[in-house]
Amino acid sequence: MRGYILRRLLELVPTMMVIVVASFALVRLAPGSPFASEKQISPQVRAALEAKYGFDKPLAEQFVRYLGRIMQGDLGPSTKYPQRSVNEIIADGFPVTLTLGAVALVWALLIGITAGIIGAVRQNTVWDHAAMAAALIGISIPSFVLGPVLVLVVSLRWHLLPPAGWGDWRHVILPGLTLGTIYAASIARLTRGGMLEVVRSDFIRTARAKGLPERLVIWRHMLKGGLLPVVSYLGPAIASILTGSIVVEKIFNIPGIGPYFVDAAFNRDYFLVMGIVLIDAALLLVMNLVVDVVYTLLDPRIEYS
């Protein structure tokens, strides 16, 4: 197992390398400039700005310099926010996105797994239909609709929570619910499906035959097997939650890293785009590895060598 993890970690290096090369090439091939503005700037000013960020050097040299930089953990300066480095921007925004993501994830797991269990245990009853209908609605309502509706009802009509912003616990509830709901809905359907798949398995029959109480059969045996599809879903889902949601963070004006995916690209903030891509890629790769490892804990039949 340890060897497997080590091998997978080593495999990350070339993968990340390919990502760095590809994203560097893509971002620099895009038309436009980080210094584009409605009011034209003189060639002297443009040259001074390009020299300041090293964009006057040949692209290959810029790439080598960038590689040298990231090896030392320096993601470079931001051209859009000249008073800040990309490291600083990510260090500021990442904990915010992480907090929001954690709340959304807890909500998604709590609601999703509960609804999934109810659906599986009470298959084809009113309970099952209600839970799955709710899940269908949850999947179908995009966050750019759910978010504003929650704001209108909870903040503007009931005056219970602030409509947007970031500061204390009150600010995290509405965006957490908005972000978590879509995942909750998927988790509910996956949990139900996974549990129904194992419900007629021999080991469940054996457990029941041993006289185990139904509660224990569900918790100890059915759920463990039933959660496998949820776990494989959770890998990319967690990576996606942790790298922030463009829509939810925009709607609730949350200073996380989500909006940079779009904004940094629009602004041609080269180093910030690269920084965000690298963080996202690293998270996704690591989360996939974690999922593979968790598989072995949940299903004894899976073994890596």
Next chain:
Amino acid sequence: MALAALFSGCSRPDHGYFGTIKPVHGPNEIWINNSTEPEWIDPSTCSDSAGGEIIWNIFAGLVQAHPATLEPCPDIATHWDISEDGRTYTFHLRPSEWSDGTPLTAHDFVYSFRRLVDPKTASKYASNGHVLQGGVAISAGKAAPETLGVRAIDDLTLEVKLTDPVPYFMSLLTFYSFMPIPQHLMESLAAKGIAPELWVRPEYVVCNGPYRMTEWRFRQHMIFAKNPRYWDAANVRLDRVRLAMVENETTALAMYAAGEFDWPGHNSALPFEFMDYVEEFKDFRRHSELRSYFYWINTKRPPLDNPLLRRALSRAVNRTALMTHITRGEQTPTASLAPNGLAGYRGLDLPLFDPDEARRLLAEAGYASGADVPPITLTYNTSEGHKQVAEAIQQMWKQELGITVELENLEWNVFLQKAAQTDFQICRMGWSADYEDPFNFLEILSGASGNNHSNWKSPEYDRLVLEANRELDPAVRLEKLRQAEAVALAEQPLIPIYIGTSSQLIKPYVRGMWANQLVRHPWKYLWIDEAFDPAKPPTADPPPPNPRASP
């Protein structure tokens, strides 16, 4: 639309105002939205309106714009003398201090003005310093910054020499590019090896205006406290300003409704789709703004290299219908570039819509019908508003002239690049005034202007504009500018469409704000009216204070 209906159903209160009408904070503060994280809050390098809003309130320049009339009034300079040839200004400064207690002197202004045009600063607004003697050469790297026509005669006397006796110089001086920069701070940071661009961070920043920054939470908010060392601190009413950065317009509107903003700020537009709805409320305000909306024409690319065809297109735009049905913000339709009445300017008053003349011009251009005109592409940047205007004009050209126009929608950065390279046939553009003078609009048609995206150049136009700016008699000058505009529009390198308006929501308890064409509302005049009662008719705002009367 469903959301608009929900919004509507949610909060139409009896008092007729949008959302809360009692401040959720103390009486000595105000919460404003600045829409976005500023790029720069350094006067020399700033070119974005979010940064400008902050600079205007934490720095004090030689002069300030009157909050209602925009007339240049004393700020750090108590008075000034202008030489007979209109080229030399001598400013007499009041003794004043930076926020760290260091005396502010004329040398700080010399340092700042040089820094603005120094190519090493890489200022996107270096062109604002081109009116100063030597400014153009220094910007182009052909002369040393020390040769700029600015010198400190003594600590409290500043002499500024101009290339031409431009009458708008005092108005231009109220712009943020001319605010002073603390030379002593810049030198001390450099000595400590701290990057110069960090000087505006709250841990370092030293300023001389009504407010100073005490907190900057990246992409959340900034907090400003009253600067007790500002020379006119006694007349600054609010102790604290919280300036948020909320980009999403609908979010900002919801926060305004909930009282999280007293004023969503002039940098944050009201959501297009809610405009009809919010207009009905008593806290909605609208006034004209010096912002022009027009279409550039690439005059070198056929078939639009024919000026008659370009004029036909302009005449076929039904601007009044466009304002009534599409833009719906009470904009002023215009077929000329410089707004009528600006600094006494008498505009050309060209017809806003003349389809018969348009068809005549089309025939004169050599086209029996619009169907003979090769297809034309109209380019705009992604935005629902630009799209609707473009679609309407496309329809008008089809209907009135039979010309087929294709629409091209581009992402902002790509759009800017194409505009800069004049790689289009027709493209939409906007131009906001930095100072009150028709030249601020007409300069974009100068042959040497980097902002002229039409490929159109006219020696006669350039001569008239140059002569106008060298003219001491204001009436003669304005007439020359008018002639220049007539020369340009006879060839139609652009199609003017409208002069914009500013539409805002402002809580009824916010006072000390007066409508003006540059939408500048200095925080130092703002105050919170705790006695506001929605049951009583609103009392009239007291007349704007006149800074000229300040000691």
